[in-house]
Amino acid sequence: MTTSHQGGVEYVDDHKVDRHLTRHVLADPPVTDTAGSTPGGAVNGTQAAPAASRLKPLRMFAMSITAFTVVGHLLLGFEQSPVTPIAAVCFGYVIDLLLEYLDARAGDRKPGYAGGFGQLVSYLLPTHIAALAAAMLLWGNESLWPYLFAVTVAVTSKHLIRIKVNGRWRHFLNPSNFGIAATLLLFPWVGFVPPYHFTNNVTGALDWLVPLGVLMAGTMLNAKLTGRWPLILGWVGGFGAQAVVRWAVLDHSLVAALVPMTGVAFILFTNYMITDPGTTPGRPRNQVVFGVTAAAVYGLLVAWHVVFGLFFALVITCMLRGLVLVSAPWCRQAITESLRRRAGRGGSIVPPSTAGVDGAR
Numbered sequence: 001m002t003t004s005h006q007g008g009v010e011y012v013d014d015h016k017v018d019r020h021l022t023r024h025v026l027a028d029p030p031v032t033d034t035a036g037s038t039p040g041g042a043v044n045g046t047q048a049a050p051a052a053s054r055l056k057p058l059r060m061f062a063m064s065i066t067a068f069t070v071v072g073h074l075l076l077g078f079e080q081s082p083v084t085p086i087a088a089v090c091f092g093y094v095i096d097l098l099l100e101y102l103d104a105r106a107g108d109r110k111p112g113y114a115g116g117f118g119q120l121v122s123y124l125l126p127t128h129i130a131a132l133a134a135a136m137l138l139w140g141n142e143s144l145w146p147y148l149f150a151v152t153v154a155v156t157s158k159h160l161i162r163i164k165v166n167g168r169w170r171h172f173l174n175p176s177n178f179g180i181a182a183t184l185l186l187f188p189w190v191g192f193v194p195p196y197h198f199t200n201n202v203t204g205a206l207d208w209l210v211p212l213g214v215l216m217a218g219t220m221l222n223a224k225l226t227g228r229w230p231l232i233l234g235w236v237g238g239f240g241a242q243a244v245v246r247w248a249v250l251d252h253s254l255v256a257a258l259v260p261m262t263g264v265a266f267i268l269f270t271n272y273m274i275t276d277p278g279t280t281p282g283r284p285r286n287q288v289v290f291g292v293t294a295a296a297v298y299g300l301l302v303a304w305h306v307v308f309g310l311f312f313a314l315v316i317t318c319m320l321r322g323l324v325l326v327s328a329p330w331c332r333q334a335i336t337e338s339l340r341r342r343a344g345r346g347g348s349i350v351p352p353s354t355a356g357v358d359g360a361r
Contacts, residue, residue: 077200092131154179218271234288238295
């Protein structure tokens with residue numbers, strides 16, 4: 001950005017102001033759609049199946065959680081009934097297809113699942129993942145309906161709880177996590193699966209080989225396909241930092257505060273839940289901020305004796321990100337007006353592009 005002085009008045013090159021704001025204030029380049037778990041992220045009211053750029057990660061996520069569910073029920077000793085994941089997935093499919101049909105009809109457009117069997121499968125991948133996550137992580141005793149409720153909330157949130165970013169209606173809450181958190185909050189008798197759930201039927205070396213395998217698979221998936229390794233570093237580093245702070249300030253046991261990091265549940269949350277591409281930033285710096293924020297919120301919740309802090313912390317962090325997305329246009333306008341006043345000009349300058357804000361990247 002350059003300035004010149006003519007007649008005692010400072011002038012600012014409008015186009016350079018535009019480039020400066022886009023590059024340094026908004027801090028992100030234009031990106032492709034990464035709506036993640038959304039039915040596709042509405043563009044001018046139109047839903048679509050997951051974009052090609054994120055279809056491969058979605059397929060890998062879906063295959064991974066499906067394989068782990070099957071192995072868990074056959075060999076590892078998952079506590080839920082084997083019918084639970086089947087019912088959750090089928091119910092989720094029906095809810096998602098119904099909502100998409102109604103939305104498409106109301107918007108006079110083609111449904112996102114239309115276009116053949118391959119398109120249908122691609123469209124349903126996010127719902128498949130959300131349903132299996134709820135069926136795997138919740139414990140509803142002998143009742144089936146808590147799992148179905150969680151799936152309903154997860155799928156519905158993608159269609160109803162959305163904000164407009166650069167002309168696109170996009171969901172900002174992690175669907176799987178939001179469905180689980182809502183169920184745990186509304187029904188106190190529903191709980192999270194017990195710690196032994198993931199290695200119930202194995203002993204000896206398998207007790208640590210199972211977590212190691214999940215960790216390696218998740219790490220490779222995020223490093224190679226989703227690019228969310230900075231978020232993982234921020235989250236894990238922040239989790240360790242909040243444990244140290246609680247130990248130093250609140251006299252909590254340091255070992256007890258760090259022990260959750262050794263469990264399969266924490267590994268699953270770290271590699272398969274918090275890293276959802278559709279509800280997390282894409283820029284590495286912002287990923288780190290997102291992860292550290294989630295860890296800080298978790299530490300506060302634990303200090304306030306709130307149980308199931310992992311899920312509630314992620315919901316709160318996603319809401320904060322949504323607030324940033326909503327407020328970005330007003331912040332952009334305020335910056336523009338401030339620069340215009342500084343320039344001492346009566347005219348307007350070229351408004352900076354909001355492309356870099358897409359997805360709070």
